[in-house]
Amino acid sequence: MKINLGTWIFAFFFVSLGMLFSCVETVENQQTVYYNNFSDVNLAGFENGRLFVWRNDTIAGYYHNEEVAVSLADLPTHNYLKITIELxxxxxWDGNPDDGISGPDYWYLGTDETEFFRTTFSNSPCVSTYCLYQSYPNTLFRQNTPKMGAIQTNLPGLCIFGTRANYTSRYRVEKLIEHVNPEVRVFMGGELKQTNAFDPACDESWSIAAIQIETIQTTK
Ligand SMILES: [Ca+2]
Ligand SMILES: [Ca+2]
Known part of the structure; x- marks a missing residue:
């Protein structure tokens, strides 16, 4: 039997494809184990929870240099957690610059004893001659332009810029981490610096509009 070059390429392609897929993990089970957009005013399992209504939406906040957490037990068998936060x-917010007065303005996320994501945000104007860069959507230290990765930027500020447009930025922070324990504590917090502000929490703050935690079980 004569096998032409095209057949060999075809066979090689399928063998390669098979090798590729044999290494890919398959999701066997994915479950939402916690979801809260605070619309039913339920703070069960939520540490340091406090709610307020902003633009007709009940949200958790607002926070300055504080940490909040969600603790869950009896999780389904899993090897990953997916955490999605609408922040x-x-x-x-002043982003990366370490000037001893205004920044850096950090926000961090972790599980159990491990902080796995630390970044900065900036809501500041950015022109060619002056820009307070932020690290998000990356971890420290990256020079990304203010509001990079935001899903909404045309919201008014909350406090010091409460009457000014484009001073609240909405982000969907999505993280997938390896995790197997049947319990978890998901924590997040701000480490903001504004030494010259009369009311630092009015100068810059953060809130949570929604948080979702999913367990994922994969097989190879
Ligand atoms: Ca500031
Ligand atoms: Ca600041």
Missing amino acids: LIHDS
């Missing part, structure tokens, strides 16, 4: 960054 609102209010007013005059």
